[in-house]
Amino acid sequence: MKTSKPNISDLADKVRRLLNYDANDPIDFSDLCSRNPNLTIVERPFSDKTSGMCIKNEPGSGIIAINSSMPLGRQHFTLAHELYHLYFTETPFIVCPDDESSSQNDEEKKANEFAMFFLMPNYGFYGYFEDMCGGALTIDTILKMEHYYQVSRRALLSKLCFLKLLDPVYKEQFLVNIVRTASEKGYPKNLYQSPCFAQSTTYGKYVALVNDLFSRGVISKQKRDELLLDAYRDDIVFPQPEGK
Ligand SMILES: [Zn+2]
Structure with missing residues (x-):
């Protein structure tokens, strides 16, 4: 058929x-x-x-x-x-x-x-x-x-x-x-205008996988940090204190 x-x-x-x-x-x-x-x-x-x-x-x-x-x-x-x-x-x-x-x-x-x-x-x-x-x-x-x-x-x-x-x-x-x-008319411009600062970041499976491999002892902290920095996640490698 x-x-x-x-x-x-x-x-x-x-x-x-x-x-x-x-x-x-x-x-x-x-x-x-x-x-x-x-x-x-x-x-x-x-x-x-x-x-x-x-x-x-x-x-x-x-x-x-x-x-x-x-x-x-x-x-x-x-x-x-x-x-x-x-x-x-x-x-x-x-x-x-x-x-x-x-x-x-x-x-x-x-x-x-x-x-x-x-x-x-x-x-x-x-x-x-x-x-x-x-x-x-x-x-x-x-x-x-x-x-x-x-x-x-x-x-x-x-x-x-x-x-x-x-x-x-x-x-x-x-x-x-x-x-x-x-x-x-009161609408924000970001739908149409390029941002003044274009951010670089990664989210989803890669980040979760790297942290999982580290937490299970498969990769060292140094390797974890290296992989996260490669993915622009310095915010995880160098975390800021969290506000209340
Ligand atoms: Zn295409």
Whole structure:
């Protein structure tokens, strides 16, 4: 019997379920590593031509690296994009260009499409647009939605065009003065603006594994510290006193 291949929307739903995210709500990435204990996330600045990387051992298991010098909205898109590679791309090592809209190859296009469905599932997106925004497309609606879903302006507009809620010919008018308009309407800028200081850190499996090996006497304290410093975790090696 011939079975049809799942479409990208189905794959995004599948990963949402695997990670125990609600089917339609916005993604909160803050505890992603506890939802997948086989995942390590590295945040560090890369060149502006690279948005992220994925190194995988097997589906769902490996390291995702994010360019932390990019705006928060872009970083969220990258994280969702890299999840596609982690779960579905066969290549074990992928470096991804900074490009949300068009791409160099089919797998990059699929990862971008996956990110759009993963971050903004159709049903939930329609519901929020109708119920919370009254189904009217204005700059206020756009700001409200991109902060709800924590995505870039470009990603939000692409989703609106994909669902035919925005005619692509009107897209450009929403791509000017983004930061100024958001600020004047009372929204924070970090969704759109690169951080003044791009942090470097690692969390997830790598950090837990290093500490576990040390606590079981498999590696020395010196080796533990060395491995943690390699992962930018000087905060663990040189801990500050904890406040009450
Ligand atoms: Zn990619």
